[in-house]
Amino acid sequence: MRVILSRKGFDSGYGGVPSPILPDGRMVSLPIPSKGDPQRLGKLRMDGVDIGALVADLTRGSVGPLTTVHVDPDLQGQMLARQPGWRPAFGQIASAQSHLQNQGVGLGDIFLFFGWFRRVEQVDGRWRYQRGSPDIHALFGWLQIGEVLSVSGHEQAIVDAYPWLREHPHLAGAERFRSRNNTVYVGSRFLCLAGQDTRYPGGGVFGRFTPSLQLTAAECTRSCWRLPAWFMPVDGRSPLSYHGKPSRWIADRADVLLRTVAKGQEFVLDCAFYPEANAWLARLFEDRSVFRVSRTRVPKHLVSSICCHPSCHETR
Numbered sequence: 001m002r003v004i005l006s007r008k009g010f011d012s013g014y015g016g017v018p019s020p021i022l023p024d025g026r027m028v029s030l031p032i033p034s035k036g037d038p039q040r041l042g043k044l045r046m047d048g049v050d051i052g053a054l055v056a057d058l059t060r061g062s063v064g065p066l067t068t069v070h071v072d073p074d075l076q077g078q079m080l081a082r083q084p085g086w087r088p089a090f091g092q093i094a095s096a097q098s099h100l101q102n103q104g105v106g107l108g109d110i111f112l113f114f115g116w117f118r119r120v121e122q123v124d125g126r127w128r129y130q131r132g133s134p135d136i137h138a139l140f141g142w143l144q145i146g147e148v149l150s151v152s153g154h155e156q157a158i159v160d161a162y163p164w165l166r167e168h169p170h171l172a173g174a175e176r177f178r179s180r181n182n183t184v185y186v187g188s189r190f191l192c193l194a195g196q197d198t199r200y201p202g203g204g205v206f207g208r209f210t211p212s213l214q215l216t217a218a219e220c221t222r223s224c225w226r227l228p229a230w231f232m233p234v235d236g237r238s239p240l241s242y243h244g245k246p247s248r249w250i251a252d253r254a255d256v257l258l259r260t261v262a263k264g265q266e267f268v269l270d271c272a273f274y275p276e277a278n279a280w281l282a283r284l285f286e287d288r289s290v291f292r293v294s295r296t297r298v299p300k301h302l303v304s305s306i307c308c309h310p311s312c313h314e315t316r
Contacts, residue, residue: 002109003277004100005240005267008073009115009140017058018023018118018135020127022049025208029140030055033063034070036176037169041067044079046152057127058120062233072169073113075141075205083164088143088187088203091151091170093179096265100180103241103268107298108192110281111185113141114215137225137260139284143203148186152180162186193285194278200285212284215255216288225258229275232256237273239265 008021014032021027028046033041042052042065054066071080073090090111092100117140119133149158149165155174159166166172170184174242187203206213217226232249233239243249250257260267271277 001277002038002103002105003269003271003281004105004109004111006113007024007110007112007115007265007267011116015059015063018116018129019140020054020058020120020129020160021117021138021209023119023121025090026116027138027140027206027209027213028054029113029205031069031071032168033067036173037068037070038048038167038172039063039069039071039169044069044071046079054127054279058129059260061181068091070169073111073141073143074168074201075203076240080229083166085162086164087146087189088201088308089165089168089184090187090203091168091182091184092266093170093177093182097179097183099241099266100109100268102182103135103266103270105268107144107145108188111145112139112141113143114139117209134216134219135222137222138209138215139206139213141203141205142191143185144191145185145189146202147186149184149186151182151184152177158184170256175284191285193281198285220257223260223262225260226252226255228276228280229254229256230274230280231258238270241268243267280286 009015009029010017010032015030019028019030026046028049028051029056029099031041031044041055041063044051044163055067056064073088075088077086077088085145116135117138118135119130120127121130138219151170151174155171159171165186166240168184170177170182174182174235189202191198191200191202197286215227217224218224229251231240232251233244240258242261243258250259250290252277
């Protein structure tokens with residue numbers, strides 16, 4: 001299995017401000033503005049929050065309800081009107097997709113999406129960033145790969161087979177992507193970890209911020225991360241992709257500090273070299289305080305028919 005740390009949402013180049021952490025802890029990863037996409041920011045739904053007004057306040061009007069945005073990864077079913085059969089999905093193209101291919105990313109691998117976040121507050125009916133709150137990188141969602149769809153040249157066939165993908169930006173706007181490697185990753189129906197079924201869907205968002213989701217080290221710039229010590233590439237282990245320089249890694253007691261690269265979207269960790277990743281992922285998903293998804297457990301007799309991870313089938 002591979003874990004892909006995937007940078008998404010507003011950044012300094014697209015949107016220009018951090019995505020908000022609301023006063024109740026909910027995280028709102030803001031999709032980047034994109035002129036060619038079909039969805040407008042004001043159409044996105046979130047219980048009790050007018051996202052268009054929220055973003056207009058935070059960007060001082062430079063982005064607002066009528067701004068078209070690139071809703072990708074598309075992880076929340078309730079955020080838009082959906083056709084039957086909808087599942088979380090994520091599209092990638094060009095050099096970032098080539099990197100995923102070269103790293104061997106495929107079925108059963110897990111994207112952990114992270115972005116730039118900061119706490120916000122509402123004062124006199126308007127949203128603003130909380131004074132003194134830090135800029136951080138934090139995990140906000142996940143997708144375990146259940147299917148890999150090669151879009152280029154197969155757009156109509158994919159829409160016919162998966163009608164609910166029709167409005168995904170990598171299909172609705174496929175003609176804009178001249179790259180021949182336009183690819184959509186569809187989430188598995190249910191999440192499998194270390195060959196064991198879980199009670200969670202194959203893709204979704206972490207509903208509440210907790211310290212376990214924060215990547216940025218305390219009192220550091222957001223690109224300096226604090227990770228478990230086992231992340232450090234020692235004894236010839238394959239490093240987190242794009243982070244092979246030893247100078248980027250600094251041991252710090254029971255942890256390691258990582259100075260992340262300034263550019264790059266997809267950082268891949270081959271867990272064959274890092275078996276400790278299984279326990280780390282399990283703890284992340286066991287922290288129920290971060291979830292607002294259904295916790296109904298999947299009946300065991302159905303797991304073999306819905307789980308995408310080969311090891312799940314091997315253990316049954």
